Amino acid sequence: MPETVFCNLIVIRSYDLDRAAIFYTALGLTLVRHAHGNGPNHLAHEANGQVFEIYPLDKDQIATTGTRIGFSVPSVDATYAAAIAAGGQSVSAPRKSPWGRRAVVSDPDGHRVELTELGDS
Secondary structure (H helix, E strand, C coil): CCCCCCCCEEEEEECCHHHHHHHHHHCCCCCEEECCCCCCCEEEEEECCEEEEEEECCCCCCCCCCCEEEEEECCHHHHHHHHHHCCCEEEEEEEEECCEEEEEEECCCCCEEEEEECCCC
């Protein structure tokens, strides 16, 4: 068993991959479209041994909107503004918190996305 355990994969689902791509690209993610074997086309971002994927959500599947996602970003204010411009909704505007400068937005599918400023404490 490894000494350090960390999350290396997060998968959410979206009704509209193109709309999701606009939103998550505005956060600074580099998304690539691909499929595994006969699986569906989906979006993936890989960085530092971690993978964030967005799969299509069919009407008969359970939504993943109860999942809260967090990203460390260089500037909460700039990323928050970009997220809103890309179709996100404000949940909590940028402000100082015990965890650093942070904000929460909702993506176009309703996933809550926490933004925390890198190096801010």
